[in-house]
Amino acid sequence: MARKGGFSNQRYPLAKVAAMCGGLVVRPSERIVEDVQIDSRQCSRNSLFFALDGTREHGLSYVGDAAARGCSAVVVSRSDKERAVAMTQPYKCALILVSSPLSALQSLAREYRKMLPQVTSVGITGSCGKSTTKEALAAIASTLGNTIKTPGNFNSEIGLPLSILQLENDTQFGIFELGIDHVGEMDRMVEMLKPDIGLLTNIGISHLEKFTSRSTILEEKGKLFHPGMKMGFVSDDCPYTSALEERSQLRLKQYGFSGVEALDRGLDGWDLSFEGEHFHVSCVGKHLVRDVMGAIQVGLALGADKKDIAEGLEGFRPMQ
Missing domain, CATH: 3.40.1390.10 (MurE/MurF, N-terminal domain)
Incomplete structure (x- = not known):
């Protein structure tokens, strides 16, 4: 709010x-x-x-x-x-x-966003992993400058405009989570935010009862990659990358576990090493490490270096 x-x-x-x-x-x-x-x-x-x-x-x-x-x-x-x-x-x-x-409310957020062209905005969607990726990326971006992120899970058609309205004149980065559960919702979210960078975690079967098919989920979530977007990211295990690129006419960057050394500490999380920098994240499960890797790749695109990433993610803990 x-x-x-x-x-x-x-x-x-x-x-x-x-x-x-x-x-x-x-x-x-x-x-x-x-x-x-x-x-x-x-x-x-x-x-x-x-x-x-x-x-x-x-x-x-x-x-x-x-x-x-x-x-x-x-x-x-x-x-x-x-x-x-x-x-x-x-x-x-x-x-x-x-x-x-x-x-x-959505119109107000859209017009307000236009008044803050200095903000680099990132939109994150997917069937799961959105919140972890958002929180990890915000932690990295915060080492670079004033960062606003979606509070909690305010990722709906109501939550997104309220989140956008938290942007300030000195905000450099806005990290926003976009959750959808019906056809047409992503259109309205993208119209409000016009994200500069987009990340799609995965295409699952969440809210299948409303979307009716996985292909519809793909079509709707893929709308994140709108015309004019500067850069888009998908996981390297996404089987729909080609379809997403064809639809968006955007060459998507892939992320995964390459470039990072990970030591599983069980319930204590993971010890990670990225380009010689070591840090610990309190994430239980390898799937959460993949989300962190997505955040790292977008962080690099925002201008972070390996030290910024290690500083931002040291002790990182996903939302409960």
């Missing part, structure tokens, strides 16, 4: 934020926006609250609570205008009307 002081620690006029969302401001206000929230309990003065449609509850039910906590504005569907006006009437809270609060 976008942290307090987000938006690069800047203060944005409400009218500008509304335009970025593609929304219409009702009850105009001179207030500013400092952070974005989807949980009314996290709202405070100058927050922007998005009333998203949840699986169990609708965010509209919490518009009044968000307004009472000092929000600058709430973003609601046009169809909910009358209810939202009534709920916010007692407060100095503007309304931004949109066709879809989720699409508006």
Whole structure:
């Protein structure tokens, strides 16, 4: 979730934020926006609250609570205008009307990303191994400069825009995890992030019930490698590399266990040696070492050297 002081620690006029969302401001206000929230309990003065449609509850039910906590504005569907006006009437809270609060959140993230061209962004997807790769790469990138990463598993259509909104004016690297479970989701994620570099860990059968076939999973996850991407990576055991290259017209770089010496310490993890530099990672299982190797190869592409890699990964522990 976008942290307090987000938006690069800047203060944005409400009218500008509304335009970025593609929304219409009702009850105009001179207030500013400092952070974005989807949980009314996290709202405070100058927050922007998005009333998203949840699986169990609708965010509209919490518009009044968000307004009472000092929000600058709430973003609601046009169809909910009358209810939202009534709920916010007692407060100095503007309304931004949109066709879809989720699409508006994604639009805001997309436009915000465009304002930070200095950020080199990396998008990581795959049926498994995304989080480990993301965490390992962020550890390496952090040795090179200010790095923002997907917090936890905020890798969905909701989590990605919130993650993007954590970028700051001095951010150099953004490491983002892209998790999808239905057709069309990757299109929207890529449109928001436009990653400079992409990494696909593998193609498995996660969410097969929604995708219906492995070929559909391949097609959808392969959309990560969008036109204009500078560099793409896949594991050297991926049987679909040729198909991915044909679709994307991008020559994909492969990664694996070559170039690293690995000593298995069982439950204590692995002792690794890369180009003469030694470090220990607390990863149990060789599959996690492959994820770390993917992070190393992307780290090299970002400008890391062997010492940066050893420094970043020493003591690395995957997400639990």
